[in-house]
Amino acid sequence: MAVSESAIEATAGTAPAAAPAAALAAPGARRFRTLRRLLAHRSGVLGLAGLLLVAFVALVGPHLTPYDPTEVNILEKLQPPSAAHPLGTDYLGRDLLSRTVDGAHRSLGTAVAVVGAVLAVSIVFGCLAGFAGGAVDATIMRVVDVKLGLPGLVLSLALVGTLGPSLGTLILALTIAQAPWYIRLIRTMVLRERERPYVLVARVHGAPPVAVVWRHVIPAVAGQLAVLATLDLGSVVLAVAGLSFLGLGVQPPAAEWGAMLNDGRITFALHPLLMVVPGACIFFTVLCANLCGDALRDVLDPTWQRGREGRR
Amino acid sequence: MTLLVWALLPLTPGDPAERTIRGRGNLEPEPAQVAALRQELGLDRPLPEQYAVWLSKLVRGQLGISYRSKQPVERELASRVAATLLLAAGGVVVAVAIALPLALLAARHQDRWPDQAARMFALVGTSLPSFWIGLLLLDLFAVRLRWTSALAKPDLAHLPLPAFVLGLGLASVLTRILRAGLVGELGRRYALVMRARGAGQWHVLVRHALPNASLPGINVLALGIGGLLGGAAAVETVFTWPGMGLYIVDAIGARDLPVVQGFAVISAGIFILCNLGADLLAMTVDPRLRQQAQR
Numbered sequence: 001m002a003v004s005e006s007a008i009e010a011t012a013g014t015a016p017a018a019a020p021a022a023a024l025a026a027p028g029a030r031r032f033r034t035l036r037r038l039l040a041h042r043s044g045v046l047g048l049a050g051l052l053l054v055a056f057v058a059l060v061g062p063h064l065t066p067y068d069p070t071e072v073n074i075l076e077k078l079q080p081p082s083a084a085h086p087l088g089t090d091y092l093g094r095d096l097l098s099r100t101v102d103g104a105h106r107s108l109g110t111a112v113a114v115v116g117a118v119l120a121v122s123i124v125f126g127c128l129a130g131f132a133g134g135a136v137d138a139t140i141m142r143v144v145d146v147k148l149g150l151p152g153l154v155l156s157l158a159l160v161g162t163l164g165p166s167l168g169t170l171i172l173a174l175t176i177a178q179a180p181w182y183i184r185l186i187r188t189m190v191l192r193e194r195e196r197p198y199v200l201v202a203r204v205h206g207a208p209p210v211a212v213v214w215r216h217v218i219p220a221v222a223g224q225l226a227v228l229a230t231l232d233l234g235s236v237v238l239a240v241a242g243l244s245f246l247g248l249g250v251q252p253p254a255a256e257w258g259a260m261l262n263d264g265r266i267t268f269a270l271h272p273l274l275m276v277v278p279g280a281c282i283f284f285t286v287l288c289a290n291l292c293g294d295a296l297r298d299v300l301d302p303t304w305q306r307g308r309e310g311r312r
Numbered sequence: 313m314t315l316l317v318w319a320l321l322p323l324t325p326g327d328p329a330e331r332t333i334r335g336r337g338n339l340e341p342e343p344a345q346v347a348a349l350r351q352e353l354g355l356d357r358p359l360p361e362q363y364a365v366w367l368s369k370l371v372r373g374q375l376g377i378s379y380r381s382k383q384p385v386e387r388e389l390a391s392r393v394a395a396t397l398l399l400a401a402g403g404v405v406v407a408v409a410i411a412l413p414l415a416l417l418a419a420r421h422q423d424r425w426p427d428q429a430a431r432m433f434a435l436v437g438t439s440l441p442s443f444w445i446g447l448l449l450l451d452l453f454a455v456r457l458r459w460t461s462a463l464a465k466p467d468l469a470h471l472p473l474p475a476f477v478l479g480l481g482l483a484s485v486l487t488r489i490l491r492a493g494l495v496g497e498l499g500r501r502y503a504l505v506m507r508a509r510g511a512g513q514w515h516v517l518v519r520h521a522l523p524n525a526s527l528p529g530i531n532v533l534a535l536g537i538g539g540l541l542g543g544a545a546a547v548e549t550v551f552t553w554p555g556m557g558l559y560i561v562d563a564i565g566a567r568d569l570p571v572v573q574g575f576a577v578i579s580a581g582i583f584i585l586c587n588l589g590a591d592l593l594a595m596t597v598d599p600r601l602r603q604q605a606q607r
Contacts, residue, residue, distance in 0.1 A: 153542020154579040161564035161572035238441055242546045245443050246561050258441075265447055272451075279444035287439040294435075 044295020050288030061101035069102035099255040126186025152177040231293030385574040396555035402475025407482035415490035437484025446550035493525030534590030
């Protein structure tokens with residue numbers, strides 16, 4: 001979690017000064033410029049390609065796997081890699097390749113769901129706090145401050161412990177743990193945006209506040225939010241896998257990398273693949289997400305120059 | 313803060329009294345038994361009163377009674393807190409011991425291979441799942457090399473491996489922040505002047521740039537300790553380190569809520585103390601902050 005926190009601070013410090021003004025001038029051109037720059041960023045392209053690969057496997061893979069990932073076949077348990085089972089089978093005779101592919105779907109899908117939920121929740125509350133001000137603002141920020149007083153993972157553990165382990169609780173717990181940072185940040189961005197002349201003009205024209213936020217403020221801050229969300233994706237994948245590893249997230253028999261890793265540790269000495277494969281998948285996914293996030297941050301940084309990637 | 317933690321309890325689905333009896337092995341509790349226990353645990357009173365009672369006990373250092381063992385939570389947690397604190401302290405030491413030299417080297421040889429290596433380390437360190445690398449290292453050192461035992465006792469002899477695994481992520485973040493700070497400081501005018509007057513590169517770096525660059529590092533460290541407290545759950549499970557994290561995972565499995573609450577309260581307390589400590593440390597490093605505080 002500390003990763004994301006420092007990332008938020010770092011991005012908050014650099015980008016906002018130039019980003020909204022440029023977005024106002026020519027949103028289309030700017031978007032393409034970002035994309036072009038990203039494609040010129042070596043490690044960024046690698047990260048993006050890796051992430052797309054995992055996403056592709058997650059979306060298409062479960063339809064192509066030769067075996068049902070939860071099908072138990074005790075007669076074929078703990079088999080070494082063979083033609084029938086390219087990565088072997090686990091202690092219940094389930095096909096490791098099928099489970100790994102299916103796990104991509106669940107691990108990445110859960111992380112994306114968490115990031116999406118965090119964004120949705122924090123945009124609503126951040127805009128509400130920033131735009132409404134007064135008592136609404138004070139109440140929201142008090143709650144946020146209290147949440148920030150508890151370390152994110154501790155809060156997640158406590159919530160999962162209270163509501164009982166399940167996939168839904170996991171998403172809820174991680175969202176609640178992560179959202180306060182975003183709410184505070186979005187509020188700051190909204191406060192800055194709402195003092196700008198174009199917002200004033202829109203309001204003078206009689207646009208209701210909700211429309212102003214939706215049409216003008218959210219598009220202006222969307223770029224920075226996208227960077228933050230990408231930077232966070234990696235740590236969320238880690239958190240999902242970590243909690244599932246502890247038996248507090250995705251419940252068996254569903255295939256998820258963290259939970260599979262936990263299954264594999266019992267037989268690790270004799271069948272290392274059962275633990276190495278899911279772990280390597282987590283590592284690869286997080287690595288790609290981090291590469292991608294770093295590249296996006298470089299690219300959106302106004303002082304960025306080509307050939308100096310990753311130097312900041 | 314206390315309200316938030318306390319509110320976890322009434323939020324739970326189901327009747328805690330009924331669950332407690334089931335937890336003690338009676339699967340078909342009689343309504344009378346449930347009612348008696350509700351009264352015993354004070355669950356029949358209105359919520360504000362329950363909160364007041366809980367809070368007044370908290371002030372006296374009482375965290376309630378564990379549903380499972382019927383022992384006071386504070387006693388159950390006390391020895392485990394010590395083990396977790398030892399582990400977290402080890403993690404912090406590891407993080408600083410790795411990050412400080414790495415960041416200094418990276419800043420000294422900016423854009424050359426030590427810098428590249430430091431960046432690589434930071435990237436890999438933040439991407440590695442701690443429980444995975446923990447299990448792999450455990451297998452290597454305990455099973456294959458037999459240097460250490462797989463069942464850890466919470467003492468210094470068994471500390472290095474879990475502390476390394478726990479501190480790795482924090483080390484990466486810290487390396488990155490320190491390196492960025494150091495490079496920024498070296499670009500400032502005073503560093504240039506010192507170099508022009510003949511001070512060595514290392515002298516400028518360590519004596520002058522480092523204190524200036526360490527402030528954000530101290531903040532990251534304080535926030536990171538919060539992360540360590542949560543991350544300890546996975547690491548303690550891997551190394552069977554008998555700390556708070558391992559205990560809390562058990563308690564969650566058994567839905568032992570007072571223990572979960574106690575864990576949250578203690579973690580929050582440690583976290584707040586760490587932030588306070590970081591502020592004080594920042595003041596000793598930065599004279600400007602001292603003057604501000606005096607005014």
